[in-house]
Structure formats: C-alpha cells, structure tokens
Amino acid sequence: MEQTITDKVAVITGASSGIGEATAYALAKKGFNLVLAARRNDVLEDVAKKCRKEGIQAIAIKTDTSKADDVARLSEKAINTFGHYDVWVNNASNIMYGRFLDIKDEEFRQLIETNLFGYVAGARAALQQFQNQGHGTLINVASAYGGVAAPYSSAYVASKFAVRGLGSALRQELIADRQHNIHVCTVMPGTVDTPIYQNAANRMERAVKAMPPVFSPERVAGVIVSLTEHPKPEVSVGRSMRVPMILFNLSPRLFEAGFSKYVAKFNYQDQPSVPGSGNLFKPSDNASMRGGWAMKRSLKFVGFGVVITATTVIMAILKGSKGRK
Numbered sequence: 001m002e003q004t005i006t007d008k009v010a011v012i013t014g015a016s017s018g019i020g021e022a023t024a025y026a027l028a029k030k031g032f033n034l035v036l037a038a039r040r041n042d043v044l045e046d047v048a049k050k051c052r053k054e055g056i057q058a059i060a061i062k063t064d065t066s067k068a069d070d071v072a073r074l075s076e077k078a079i080n081t082f083g084h085y086d087v088w089v090n091n092a093s094n095i096m097y098g099r100f101l102d103i104k105d106e107e108f109r110q111l112i113e114t115n116l117f118g119y120v121a122g123a124r125a126a127l128q129q130f131q132n133q134g135h136g137t138l139i140n141v142a143s144a145y146g147g148v149a150a151p152y153s154s155a156y157v158a159s160k161f162a163v164r165g166l167g168s169a170l171r172q173e174l175i176a177d178r179q180h181n182i183h184v185c186t187v188m189p190g191t192v193d194t195p196i197y198q199n200a201a202n203r204m205e206r207a208v209k210a211m212p213p214v215f216s217p218e219r220v221a222g223v224i225v226s227l228t229e230h231p232k233p234e235v236s237v238g239r240s241m242r243v244p245m246i247l248f249n250l251s252p253r254l255f256e257a258g259f260s261k262y263v264a265k266f267n268y269q270d271q272p273s274v275p276g277s278g279n280l281f282k283p284s285d286n287a288s289m290r291g292g293w294a295m296k297r298s299l300k301f302v303g304f305g306v307v308i309t310a311t312t313v314i315m316a317i318l319k320g321s322k323g324r325k
C-alpha cells in the first residue's frame, strides 16, 4: 500500500477478539484508519474487512506481542502505511487460573511476556512516535485486577497491577518532560463478555466462568473511544468495579477474606476442566467476539456482594472505634 497521510489513525493489539475487536468497530465508526494486530491473521482480516465497510482504511498485521521485534515491526508498518498514528491501544492479553504452586514457571513467564512486556514494547514504540510527531494517546487496557487482587490468578493479577503502575509512571515522566500533548490512559474493566475465559490457561481442575457482573465489549470500546477524544489517567468500567477497591482500602484483611470466597463461588463451574495452557503459547480456534457470558438476572451474586460490603464496612467501623478507645 502507498504511504498516505490520513487524519486519524489507531493501532490496536488483540483486535481479533473481544474488547479489541469491538474497539476496532467503534473506532472505524468514528472515522479512524486502523492497524489491527493479533496472531490469527485470517480472523484479523475478517475484522479489517468489516471495519472497511465504514469507509475507512484498515490493515491486518500478524503480530505476536510477546515478541518485542514483532511489536516494533507493527509500529513501523503502521507508519509506512499511514505516515503516523494518533492512538495506540495495548490490549492483547492472556489469562491463567490455578493455585500459584500448580502454575508452571514457563506459563507464568509467557503470560508476563504478553501482558506486561507486550505492553512495554507497545509503549516504547508508541511514545517514541508520539514524541517525534508531538502528540498521541497510549491506551493500556488493564483490569479491575490492576486495583484489587483475586486468588488463583496470580500471574494475571501481577501483570495488571504492573500495567497500571507503568501507566502512572509514564504519565509522570510526560508531565516532567512537559509533553502535554502526549497522554497515557489506563482502562480497568470488570468482567466483560468475551472468550477470554474459554481461552484461559487453567490448572484449577475446575472449569472457569465469567464472574458477575458482566459488561459488554461494546461498553469498554465506548470508554476507549471517549479516551481518544478526552484522555483521562484511569477509568474503571462499571461503577460496581470501584466498590472492591474502596473496600480493600477500608480493610484489606476483611476484604480479602470475603472476596476470596466470592471468587471461589462465582468464578468457577462445578464440572472439572481439562488442564492446559489455553491460548498462552498459540492462539485458540475460537473466533467469536463474545464469550456468551451475558449477564443473567441473578440476585444471588448481588446478595453475596452486599454481604461482603456490609461485613467489611461494619467490621472496619468496629475496629476503628476499638482503636480510638
């Protein structure tokens, strides 16, 4: 393709599924030209084709974001094609379930390669380009697990806390360097209806399910689009996702006791799972944007959530009043 200088260009990693795919459609509707990246080129080509129906240009670049060279090449191809890019969305990630001691070291490391070093490589390429052109927005899709931890997801939680910290550190460097037209935003969704749970690496011996409340990938995509227009440091998707962070700050010990029970009850199915490394090392065959976890009306989890919240608040108040005596 010949080099053209077009208005708005966005690069999205992990665009072959879930939130990345929904973001591609949402940005295409807003007139962005797109550079879509993931390992499954055939699926990416289908997404690019659908995006082009909005009258924009979209290219698919096969990329393994756990490899820094691949990410650097992705940036070069985007610049060679469009002359620049305004937005880079670091989104490609894997999830893995299992007791810490049951997780193989190479699985833990591979998850960190993709979920953290993949984002680091994206940030390195994007911030260099933004500095060269004088503007740009880096959007890191982290997770509510970048704010509170959960049991049996140690590698994922560690990666998302790290991504959140990376974002805050980079923002402060940009302020110090007076780079006021360059932004770094962190998105922290709760549970989203995508195939990430079916694709998860799993050493739990119990099948995984999406833990309610479940939001649509379009809702997260809408937040990402709004950040391209009005960048903010951190955005949680779904008000309910702020509650665990507030409770954790109120009483870490009580929150962890309650939340570990909530996760054990609502994140796993009764049936056993076949252990495996999911889509950590190679992509899955599952080529749908959604996971089929759309929220069924369930008062059970609301009740459970209310009990954890009330208990944490009451115990924290009692502890506080004892401490004052």
Ligand SMILES: NC(=O)c1ccc[n+]([C@@H]2O[C@H](COP(=O)([O-])OP(=O)(O)OC[C@H]3O[C@@H](n4cnc5c(N)ncnc54)[C@H](OP(=O)(O)O)[C@@H]3O)[C@@H](O)[C@H]2O)c1
Binding pocket: 013, 014, 015, 016, 017, 018, 019, 020, 037, 038, 039, 040, 043, 063, 064, 065, 066, 090, 091, 092, 093, 094, 114, 141, 142, 143, 144, 188, 189, 190, 191, 192, 193, 194, 195, 196, 197, 199, 279, 282, 283, 284, 289
């Ligand atoms: N779904 C949720 O409940 C939820 C909640 C909070 C945060 N998030 C975050 O949202 C982001 C998107 O997740 P999702 O739910 O949309 O997951 P998803 O549907 O499983 O999509 C993951 C995407 O990442 C790509 N990917 C995985 N490993 C890759 C690698 N090594 N190189 C390049 N691409 C890779 C996958 O494509 P290929 O397999 O084709 O490479 C796919 O396009 C992730 O950062 C996730 O942590 C999700």
